[in-house]
Amino acid sequence: MCFALTFVPKQPVYPAEGEMQVHFIDVGQGDCIYIAAGTENMLIDCGEADESVRAVGYLRDMGVKRLDYVVGTHPHSDHMGGMDNIINAFEIGEFIIPHLDDEDIPTTSYFLRFLDAAEKHGVKLTEAVTGSEFTVGDAHCEIIAPNSDKYEDINNYSVGIVVRHGSRSFIFTGDAEGVAEREMIDGGRLGRVNVYKVGHHGSSSSSTAAFLGVIRPEVAVISCGAGNPYGHPTDAVIKRLSAYTDNIYRTDLCGNIVITSDGSSLRVSAERSSR
Amino acid sequence: MTIDRFEGDYAVLETDEGMVNIHRAHLPSSAREGDVVTYSNGGFSIDREATDDLRAEVREKLHRLLTGNND
Numbered sequence: 299m300c301f302a303l304t305f306v307p308k309q310p311v312y313p314a315e316g317e318m319q320v321h322f323i324d325v326g327q328g329d330c331i332y333i334a335a336g337t338e339n340m341l342i343d344c345g346e347a348d349e350s351v352r353a354v355g356y357l358r359d360m361g362v363k364r365l366d367y368v369v370g371t372h373p374h375s376d377h378m379g380g381m382d383n384i385i386n387a388f389e390i391g392e393f394i395i396p397h398l399d400d401e402d403i404p405t406t407s408y409f410l411r412f413l414d415a416a417e418k419h420g421v422k423l424t425e426a427v428t429g430s431e432f433t434v435g436d437a438h439c440e441i442i443a444p445n446s447d448k449y450e451d452i453n454n455y456s457v458g459i460v461v462r463h464g465s466r467s468f469i470f471t472g473d474a475e476g477v478a479e480r481e482m483i484d485g486g487r488l489g490r491v492n493v494y495k496v497g498h499h500g501s502s503s504s505s506t507a508a509f510l511g512v513i514r515p516e517v518a519v520i521s522c523g524a525g526n527p528y529g530h531p532t533d534a535v536i537k538r539l540s541a542y543t544d545n546i547y548r549t550d551l552c553g554n555i556v557i558t559s560d561g562s563s564l565r566v567s568a569e570r571s572s573r
Numbered sequence: 574m575t576i577d578r579f580e581g582d583y584a585v586l587e588t589d590e591g592m593v594n595i596h597r598a599h600l601p602s603s604a605r606e607g608d609v610v611t612y613s614n615g616g617f618s619i620d621r622e623a624t625d626d627l628r629a630e631v632r633e634k635l636h637r638l639l640t641g642n643n644d
Contacts, residue, residue, distance in 0.1 A: 346592065348591075374577060374578045375577050375578075375585070375587065375592055379592075398635075400628075400632055401628075402606070402607065403607070403628050403631050403632045403635060404607055404631060405575050405607045405608075405609060405624060405627040405628050405631060406575050406577055406587045406607075407575070407587060408587070409631060410630075410631060410634070413631070413634045413635060413638060414634075416638055417634070417638060423638045423639055424639070425639060451579075451606075452578060452606050453578075501580075501581070527580075527583060527594055528580040528581055528583065529581070
């Protein structure tokens with residue numbers, strides 16, 4: 299007796315109709331966020347080179363083969379260290395990076411590997427245009443930062459994005475610090491958001507009181523590594539956040555965190571229960 | 574080695590062995606993100622020539638890729 303073996307290609311796992319999923323992928327001390335709505339998707343950052351391998355596995359397990367948008371918020375290894383791995387693993391629609399002043403062009407090997415991979419695969423590389431808008435399925439994305447051509451600190455070049463899905467909204471600001479947060483406020487594009495991906499892993503240089511006073515988040519997600527040497531997240535930021543919300547989720551404690559929007563409400567699920 | 578970034582009192586260096594944290598105070602006070610540094614005689618120094626050469630190489634490649642997409 300023999301059995302016919304049928305190989306069924308894995309189908310991409312899209313969110314249910316009308317829903318958007320935002321995955322905060324645990325990449326240790328770094329950022330990696332995957333957003334899917336309808337049949338389109340976007341990746342924001344990928345973590346360190348070795349951690350990005352885990353991110354590739356996570357995405358492949360969901361059947362992801364193509365990324366419509368990839369955003370490298372700013373050229374630091376904990377955000378873009380493994381972008382060559384991402385480019386080598388997935389078809390990419392458009393890759394967005396911030397404009398960098400010539401004096402601030404990175405000199406790191408991982409950034410060169412990223413450029414080489416982009417060149418090899420013919421990836422469309424573009425600079426973020428603040429104020430520009432695009433859609434990911436039925437989610438509406440607006441680039442709100444950077445707002446200057448030159449900064450003292452690379453963190454402040456971070457591409458900032460507000461993603462709106464129905465009446466629910468998310469804000470991602472990379473590692474933008476107080477200077478860039480102030481510019482976002484002054485840019486007039488900010489309002490209350492439901493979910494805040496806490497800037498710079500909870501460093502006290504970000505999440506200023508003025509910024510939080512404008513976005514007034516309901517839910518905060520901190521992407522950071524257990525026992526990181528930088529003290530992220532800082533007690534100061536946890537205290538500032540707690541003026542607005544007690545719903546603070548951390549990847550170092552919860553692992554992967556997924557927030558699903560149906561356009562009017564949110565559901566949070568996490569790999570581990572502790573916040 | 575290259576300075577990737579500063580995190581509070583730490584500098585994060587990209588080395589052949591991966592990313593390494595050192596206390597910022599060990600670097601010259603003029604050190605900036607992206608500087609190539611060398612370690613000898615118990616101290617770090619900035620290699621300006623190597624930094625400028627590397628930056629020019631990356632800048633050329635980056636600008637070529639960005640410009641190529643505007644054709």
